[in-house]
Amino acid sequence: VIDPRRGEPAHRQLADALRAQIGRGELRPGDRLPTELQLGQAAGVGRSTVRRAVAALRAEGLITVDRGHGTRVRRSPPLEDVVLPPGSTAIARMPTPEERVDHDVPEGVPILVVVGPDGLGDVYPADRVRITRPS
Amino acid sequence: VIDPRRGEPAHRQLADALRAQIGRGELRPGDRLPTELQLGQAAGVGRSTVRRAVAALRAEGLITVDRGHGTRVRRSPPLEDVVLPPGSTAIARMPTPEERVDHDVPEGVPILVVVGPDGLGDVYPADRVRITRPS
DNA sequence: TATAATTTGTGCGTATGTATA
DNA sequence: TTATACATACGCACAAATTAT
Numbered sequence: 127v128i129d130p131r132r133g134e135p136a137h138r139q140l141a142d143a144l145r146a147q148i149g150r151g152e153l154r155p156g157d158r159l160p161t162e163l164q165l166g167q168a169a170g171v172g173r174s175t176v177r178r179a180v181a182a183l184r185a186e187g188l189i190t191v192d193r194g195h196g197t198r199v200r201r202s203p204p205l206e207d208v209v210l211p212p213g214s215t216a217i218a219r220m221p222t223p224e225e226r227v228d229h230d231v232p233e234g235v236p237i238l239v240v241v242g243p244d245g246l247g248d249v250y251p252a253d254r255v256r257i258t259r260p261s
Numbered sequence: 262v263i264d265p266r267r268g269e270p271a272h273r274q275l276a277d278a279l280r281a282q283i284g285r286g287e288l289r290p291g292d293r294l295p296t297e298l299q300l301g302q303a304a305g306v307g308r309s310t311v312r313r314a315v316a317a318l319r320a321e322g323l324i325t326v327d328r329g330h331g332t333r334v335r336r337s338p339p340l341e342d343v344v345l346p347p348g349s350t351a352i353a354r355m356p357t358p359e360e361r362v363d364h365d366v367p368e369g370v371p372i373l374v375v376v377g378p379d380g381l382g383d384v385y386p387a388d389r390v391r392i393t394r395p396s
Numbered sequence: 397t398a399t400a401a402t403t404t405g406t407g408c409g410t411a412t413g414t415a416t417a
Numbered sequence: 418t419t420a421t422a423c424a425t426a427c428g429c430a431c432a433a434a435t436t437a438t
Binding site for chain 1: 265272273276277280306317320321322324340342345347348349351352353354355356357358369371372373378387388391392393395396
């Protein structure tokens, strides 16, 4: 499954394989993924390598990870629309730990910061919100 | 410097300390950070712990990391403004490896995906672009 | 209620590869 | 060529949260 001399790192090859399974629907929303140990044994890699692959998919918003429970394919909820007011700007970045707890952002998920003309900013988790401009 | 029994994980305490140094101006844009080995020895933690802290700051856009060279405080370039067209939406997430190479996105940096009314999307690295709506 | 099993989170140490100077 | 510094990968141990017994 994983080819060590493929040029691509093992954790990316594993992430690609899992991403493809989700994309093809072999793993459907709500399905549980194998445990990190099982994934590692099946792919012939260590657990730290598995964890990097899992972290990538989590950051892309494809899966959710719950400590003590497991990993599941994210049920994609409809994103909430946040209108970008005239004269405002929006930037995206990873949150600080404080911002993560303040706005209930899952680990590895970016935030959207909407800054108004007055310089004040609102923070939104990027996995639940999209920025819109009405036509 | 790092208190193991503080509740907070060591890698987050280290990230907080570095973030504070940058925020206070003790580390200024363009300055090089100590090597991962030096940071670890100074803080009394292993290199894998240091790397997690460094990865967090990189994801927040505070530093740049160059393999074989070192780590520096990011010189904040003026963000390029991308106008959000009427009827368009913008979402943020982490890129897939393919998107990273296609759009030259540094490791750990989110992307902004602007989707027009026709459903076609443009991808921008979140560390170089901000979304704007003219007033 | 208490205990154990499961599963992810944190942290260490070590080795090796790769890009840069 | 050599040295430096980050990247990848492994294995191990223990902690913490959840679920099952």
